[in-house]
Amino acid sequence: MHILVTGGNGQLAACLRKTAPAKLSVTYHERNTLDLTQREQTHAVIAEIKPDVIVNAAAYTKVDIAEKEKDAAFAANEAGVAHLAASAKASGAYLIHISTDFLFHGAFNRPIDESAAVKPIGVYAESKAAGERALMASGTTGAIVRTAWLYSEFGANFMKTMLRLGKEKPQLNVIADQHGSPTYAVDLAHALWRMVLSDKKPGLELYHFANFGVTTWYDFATAILRTAGLVTPVNPILTHEYPVATPRPAYSALWPKKFSAAFDFPIRHWQAALQDAVAAWQSEGASS
Numbered sequence: 001m002h003i004l005v006t007g008g009n010g011q012l013a014a015c016l017r018k019t020a021p022a023k024l025s026v027t028y029h030e031r032n033t034l035d036l037t038q039r040e041q042t043h044a045v046i047a048e049i050k051p052d053v054i055v056n057a058a059a060y061t062k063v064d065i066a067e068k069e070k071d072a073a074f075a076a077n078e079a080g081v082a083h084l085a086a087s088a089k090a091s092g093a094y095l096i097h098i099s100t101d102f103l104f105h106g107a108f109n110r111p112i113d114e115s116a117a118v119k120p121i122g123v124y125a126e127s128k129a130a131g132e133r134a135l136m137a138s139g140t141t142g143a144i145v146r147t148a149w150l151y152s153e154f155g156a157n158f159m160k161t162m163l164r165l166g167k168e169k170p171q172l173n174v175i176a177d178q179h180g181s182p183t184y185a186v187d188l189a190h191a192l193w194r195m196v197l198s199d200k201k202p203g204l205e206l207y208h209f210a211n212f213g214v215t216t217w218y219d220f221a222t223a224i225l226r227t228a229g230l231v232t233p234v235n236p237i238l239t240h241e242y243p244v245a246t247p248r249p250a251y252s253a254l255w256p257k258k259f260s261a262a263f264d265f266p267i268r269h270w271q272a273a274l275q276d277a278v279a280a281w282q283s284e285g286a287s288s
């Protein structure tokens, strides 16, 4: 089986590299060799590789800057997905596309399953919702996997920011009134490989994938520092005390039972996954 992974320079792609089953032949393309905003290039690369499965780990992910770069966000996250889906359909590839918990700005108070209505707010969330719609309208076979609060030893993410600031600053202020599901991107990568290898590839399916458990950024930060043996004090603050360009959902924890049942895939609690993530970051040299 031949697999194409887009966004080869990103955090999730790094986790897919780390966990790829040896029996699979996997080609990773970075933006400079496969730019999803370029329809002809996207089509040509897929026509040449003829992958059985495409994992779309590429996205415009600069959440706050997106407010000033609406065209770029939609070019990658909506038009790019449409180009990819059309090319996948033409070559007969199954397309696994990654989406986000940022679609859920609503009055939720328990983990959100696939039946919930989306309510995206802000350019990034709106562009990701548009990408889902483009994929659904394309008629290609594939799956949308929504995930949340991704972190790992790779790329730029909340865990690494806390570990860096925890060493640099005398104390940290972290938001305590937003709830979500921290998800180790390595666990997501394992789950995606399970999906790739599964015989269950229906027409088009929607899944939520996150580590189990619900927490706040404040409690997550505290757990990160404690796990790494750092004693930097963390102060809880409220959302309005840390203004950002794009509003974040107040509650966007995802409920991944459908994925777990469909692929017979055990999902860990976020606290167990965090132990492995911090250990991996420490063994990578904890340099970045």
Ligand SMILES: NC(=O)c1ccc[n+]([C@@H]2O[C@H](COP(=O)([O-])OP(=O)(O)OC[C@H]3O[C@@H](n4cnc5c(N)ncnc54)[C@H](OP(=O)(O)O)[C@@H]3O)[C@@H](O)[C@H]2O)c1
Residues within 6 Å of the ligand: 006, 007, 008, 009, 010, 011, 012, 013, 030, 031, 034, 035, 036, 037, 056, 057, 058, 059, 060, 061, 075, 076, 080, 098, 099, 100, 101, 102, 128, 146, 147, 148, 149, 150, 151, 155, 156
């Ligand atoms: N990170 C999170 O907390 C989070 C949470 C929920 C869902 N997600 C979703 O999970 C997926 C993976 O996220 P991630 O954390 O791995 O993000 P990431 O580290 O920012 O990786 C995304 C990659 O996509 C590439 N890219 C951007 N525009 C592109 C284009 N037009 N064509 C091809 N590649 C392009 C970027 O290239 P450059 O390196 O050149 O910029 C980057 O390497 C995304 O769909 C994201 O929306 C992420």
